[in-house]
Structures are given as C-alpha cells and as structure tokens.
Amino acid sequence: MEALQSLDQLEQLQQSKQPVILMFTADWCPDCRVIEPFLPELEEQYTTYKFISVDRDDFIEVCQEHDVFGIPSFIAFQDGKEIGRFVSKLRKSKEEITDFLDSLSNQS
Numbered sequence: 001m002e003a004l005q006s007l008d009q010l011e012q013l014q015q016s017k018q019p020v021i022l023m024f025t026a027d028w029c030p031d032c033r034v035i036e037p038f039l040p041e042l043e044e045q046y047t048t049y050k051f052i053s054v055d056r057d058d059f060i061e062v063c064q065e066h067d068v069f070g071i072p073s074f075i076a077f078q079d080g081k082e083i084g085r086f087v088s089k090l091r092k093s094k095e096e097i098t099d100f101l102d103s104l105s106n107q108s
Contacts, residue, residue: 001039004054010062013052019078019104021049024068024087026056031091032072038094046101049076076104 001023004010013020023039025032043051056063056071066075066082070089074097075082086092086100 001043001051001053004052004059007059007062010054010059013050014077015080016050016077017079019049019076019083021046021051021101022054022075022077023051024054024056024063024071024073024075026071029056029071035072035092035094035097042094042097042101048105049101074100 004013004022010022013022039051043049054062056068063069066087068075068087070087072092073087074085075087076084084100084104086097
C-alpha cells in the first residue's frame with residue numbers, strides 16, 4: 001500500500017476522480033498489525049479504489065481535521081468529497097472492512 005508523503009499529495013488524492021481509501025495507521029498500533037496480512041488481498045479485490053496509508057504520527061493534523069481518534073480507520077474520498085468512513089477505536093475484521101468497501105460500491 002502506498003504511503004502518504006505530503007499534504008499536497010493528500011489534497012490531490014481527495015480531489016481525484018478515482019475513489020481513494022485513506023487508511024489511518026501507526027507503527028505501534030497492534031490492531032493495525034492484525035489487518036496487515038489481508039490488505040494486499042483487498043487492494044487486489046477492490047481495484048477501483050486507490051489505497052493510501054496515512055501514518056497517524058506523521059499526519060496528526062489530518063487525523064484531527066477528519067475526526068480520526070482511533071486506528072485503524074478508513075475514510076473514502078472522491079471528487080473532493082468524503083464518500084464514506086469506517087472510523088472507530090475498535091479492532092476491525094476483514095469482513096467489516098469488506099462490508100465497508102462494498103457499501104461504497106453500492107452508493108454509486
């Protein structure tokens with residue numbers, strides 16, 4: 001998964017016509033490590049989305065701006081708008097993440 005490098009890149013990603021899934025994470029987060037093994041599979045399965053990892057420690061202001069106070073969390077953007085969010089402090093399962101991604105597809 002590609003990692004966010006800058007706020008300028010974030011702005012471009014949020015404005016993209018292709019839907020972007022921001023995954024908020026951190027190196028020290030045990031719940032984030034639990035979902036890591038199946039993330040490549042999800043990226044392969046949901047090719048209409050561009051997946052971007054956002055390190056919470058490097059981009060704390062982005063987390064605050066988007067009310068992300070628990071990780072891992074996911075926010076989807078397209079054409080400058082938030083199109084969905086799966087944000088909580090709870091551990092996420094593969095099924096829950098898949099359900100979130102499927103719910104985005106059903107909106108289009």
